[in-house]
Amino acid sequence: MNNQQAKQRVEEISAFLHEQNHAYYVLDNPKITDTEYDALLKELSELEEAYPALASANSPTKRVGGTVSERFEKVPHQSPMLSLGNAFGEADLFDFDRKVKQGLGEADFSYICELKIDGLAVSIQYENGHFIRGATRGDGTIGEDITTNIRTIRTVPLVIAEKGFVDVRGEAYMSKQSFAALNVQRDESGEEPFANPRNAAAGSLRQLDSKIAAGRQLAVFVYGLGATSELGDISTQSERLDRLGELGFHVNKERRKCANIEEVIAFTSEWTEKRNTLDYEIDGIVIKVDQLDGQEKLGLTSKSPRWAIAYKFPAEEAVSTLLDIELAVGRTGVLTPTAILTPVKVAGTTVGRATLHNEDIIREKDIRIGDTVVIRKAGDIIPEVVRVVLDKRPADSVAYQMPTQCISCGSDLVRLDGEVALRCINAACTAQIREGLIHFVSRAAMNIDGLGEKVITQLFEADLIHTVADLYHLQYDQVIQLERLGEKSATNLIEAIEASKQNSLEKLLFGLGIRHIGAKVAKTLAQEFGSMEKLVAADHEDLIAIDEVGDKMAETIECYFEQVENRQLITDLGEAGVNFTYTGKKVDVLSLTDSSFAGKTFVVTGKMEAYGREEAKEAIESLGGKVSGSVSKKTNVVVAGEAAGSKLTKAESLGIEIWDEEKFINEINDSKRD
Numbered sequence: 001m002n003n004q005q006a007k008q009r010v011e012e013i014s015a016f017l018h019e020q021n022h023a024y025y026v027l028d029n030p031k032i033t034d035t036e037y038d039a040l041l042k043e044l045s046e047l048e049e050a051y052p053a054l055a056s057a058n059s060p061t062k063r064v065g066g067t068v069s070e071r072f073e074k075v076p077h078q079s080p081m082l083s084l085g086n087a088f089g090e091a092d093l094f095d096f097d098r099k100v101k102q103g104l105g106e107a108d109f110s111y112i113c114e115l116k117i118d119g120l121a122v123s124i125q126y127e128n129g130h131f132i133r134g135a136t137r138g139d140g141t142i143g144e145d146i147t148t149n150i151r152t153i154r155t156v157p158l159v160i161a162e163k164g165f166v167d168v169r170g171e172a173y174m175s176k177q178s179f180a181a182l183n184v185q186r187d188e189s190g191e192e193p194f195a196n197p198r199n200a201a202a203g204s205l206r207q208l209d210s211k212i213a214a215g216r217q218l219a220v221f222v223y224g225l226g227a228t229s230e231l232g233d234i235s236t237q238s239e240r241l242d243r244l245g246e247l248g249f250h251v252n253k254e255r256r257k258c259a260n261i262e263e264v265i266a267f268t269s270e271w272t273e274k275r276n277t278l279d280y281e282i283d284g285i286v287i288k289v290d291q292l293d294g295q296e297k298l299g300l301t302s303k304s305p306r307w308a309i310a311y312k313f314p315a316e317e318a319v320s321t322l323l324d325i326e327l328a329v330g331r332t333g334v335l336t337p338t339a340i341l342t343p344v345k346v347a348g349t350t351v352g353r354a355t356l357h358n359e360d361i362i363r364e365k366d367i368r369i370g371d372t373v374v375i376r377k378a379g380d381i382i383p384e385v386v387r388v389v390l391d392k393r394p395a396d397s398v399a400y401q402m403p404t405q406c407i408s409c410g411s412d413l414v415r416l417d418g419e420v421a422l423r424c425i426n427a428a429c430t431a432q433i434r435e436g437l438i439h440f441v442s443r444a445a446m447n448i449d450g451l452g453e454k455v456i457t458q459l460f461e462a463d464l465i466h467t468v469a470d471l472y473h474l475q476y477d478q479v480i481q482l483e484r485l486g487e488k489s490a491t492n493l494i495e496a497i498e499a500s501k502q503n504s505l506e507k508l509l510f511g512l513g514i515r516h517i518g519a520k521v522a523k524t525l526a527q528e529f530g531s532m533e534k535l536v537a538a539d540h541e542d543l544i545a546i547d548e549v550g551d552k553m554a555e556t557i558e559c560y561f562e563q564v565e566n567r568q569l570i571t572d573l574g575e576a577g578v579n580f581t582y583t584g585k586k587v588d589v590l591s592l593t594d595s596s597f598a599g600k601t602f603v604v605t606g607k608m609e610a611y612g613r614e615e616a617k618e619a620i621e622s623l624g625g626k627v628s629g630s631v632s633k634k635t636n637v638v639v640a641g642e643a644a645g646s647k648l649t650k651a652e653s654l655g656i657e658i659w660d661e662e663k664f665i666n667e668i669n670d671s672k673r674d
């Protein structure tokens with residue numbers, strides 16, 4: 001075969017295979033057998049090897065991946081990738097309709113409804129008919145170059161019959177079937193399963209090794225164009241979608257033109273019912289003004305178009321049995337109830353615990369042990385009990401009674417004025433003291449590395465510490481005796497405690513856990529008074545003279561320093577050498593919040609009941625934390641689920657704070673309350 005013949009054959013096979021690929025993956029209508037396809041692919045691959053100059057970037061042989069990048073390059077989008085405003089019910093849709101009508105005046109218009117695919121937005125670009133680049137949405141202006149991974153997606157055509165620059169926008173996703181198969185495979189090879197198809201798709205597109213992405217069975221539904229391109233003479237979104245389909249793109253067929261908002265609402269109701277019949281996940285319906293001139297007239301806000309809106313389906317609910325109600329006493333003495341449930345899948349993750357908030361909620365919803373309950377994830381993150389299925393209530397069921405005495409110290413619980421929470425107000429309550437100690441050493445407070453909940457509990461139970469001042473008398477010989485604490489960690493721990501003495505006053509003030517004194521107020525007080533002595537001596541007038549301090553807060557502060565035990569504690573801390581002055585040392589701004597998450601770096605490992613990896617990540621990030629994949633000295637907290645392995649061991653050896661799932665959920669709930 002000469003060069004010319006080879007060229008001809010390569011072109012012939014390539015075109016044929018592109019066509020077969022389209023028939024198989026997009027039209028779901030294969031024309032040749034897998035064996036025939038494979039034989040041709042093999043022939044092409046051999047030709048390309050023999051004549052390397054003939055191997056084009058978009059050859060069907062390139063679908064299998066193979067390139068490994070070091071990192072994803074950033075790419076600016078030619079026109080921004082916007083997001084959509086949300087509608088959560090009919091009222092929001094009527095509101096959208098009203099604004100559209102207002103914007104369009106007398107002009108006639110109609111809507112087009114499309115499924116909102118739950119995946120991730122991608123931009124797929126072509127130059128003179130050839131696929132040239134794929135990018136993630138990124139921040140909407142700059143995305144990441146995932147060209148080699150997009151090339152492996154079979155529903156994306158690599159050549160199209162359209163000249164010039166075309167920027168196609170769509171949603172990359174993984175079908176439920178591929179997702180399930182992938183998780184079985186991961187389970188077998190000991191890898192962590194993905195929480196849901198969206199995470200699986202995102203994780204796959206972010207593979208630096210395109211071979212891995214190629215093996216992941218991703219797909220893309222396209223739904224639009226970047227503002228810089230158009231496909232000939234087209235005047236509506238419906239025509240545009242039809243045209244994209246003709247060009248070989250995978251366009252979702254469950255779309256409908258609607259003459260008015262009532263028809264739109266009917267479509268949303270229909271799909272709210274039918275959504276689970278699909279082999280891919282959808283999280284709503286996108287409603288667009290169909291006429292492109294209408295879209296142009298309505299224009300954009302800074303973030304999203306005025307001509308479209310995303311109707312979001314109501315949160316997915318699940319039914320479970322409430323096995324028990326678990327109670328925990330927090331640092332401020334508040335008793336928090338948690339529902340222990342028969343594990344059940346909700347919105348992609350298995351949930352075994354759910355927050356019950358407080359006694360009022362339990363009473364209002366009449367939640368009882370043994371009840372069948374409906375649960376959902378609040379804000380799609382924190383599992384909560386929505387209601388009881390009364391029909392299924394066992395005949396012998398009794399109303400749940402919160403205890404009247406503290407489960408830790410036995411003293412009477414009280415409800416302070418205007419509060420829904422039940423509290424233990426015994427200053428000597430063991431649970432509170434323990435939680436108070438944990439708070440004192442936490443990052444936003446004294447920031448003592450290596451002193452997490454576990455070590456504090458051990459120290460406390462071994463009778464080595466009762467107050468926070470006792471920490472400063474700990475000796476190496478004492479801490480080395482603690483279980484699982486090696487020589488290095490013990491030395492580091494003593495050093496970290498010693499170093500914390502130098503903290504600026506606000507860290508100590510916050511660490512004391514005075515009610516209503518969050519990190520921010522602590523800093524103001526430290527700045528204003530300059531020293532602990534001055535603050536202790538301050539009277540009501542001095543305190544309320546400060547902007548952020550009102551009557552109530554001033555009273556709490558005065559009250560705190562009037563108590564004999566607290567005065568003793570301050571004296572003990574002073575004698576131990578703890579700094580009492582505001583040194584103005586730069587304090588991590590992000591730690592100036594009561595949240596246990598803000599500014600901290602987390603690593604999540606092992607399997608949790610209520611949280612998938614991505615959910616945990618989202619929860620942490622929504623509370624201001626960062627999530628990293630590997631444990632290092634910079635890690636602040638490791639959230640360890642069941643069967644956590646090497647990351648946990650490493651965290652332990654580095655003396656990093658470790659939270660189990662229960663602690664994680666409690667911290668989330670506490671932070672949300674703040």
Ligand code: IVH
Pocket residue numbers: 081082083084085114115116117118120121122170171223224286304305308310
């Ligand atoms: S239109 C100008 N149509 O939903 C914005 N978006 O915030 C154009 N999505 O991440 C979006 N299916 O990727 C549109 N049929 C559809 C969609 C869709 C899923 C995603 C989109 C974006 C989010 C909207």
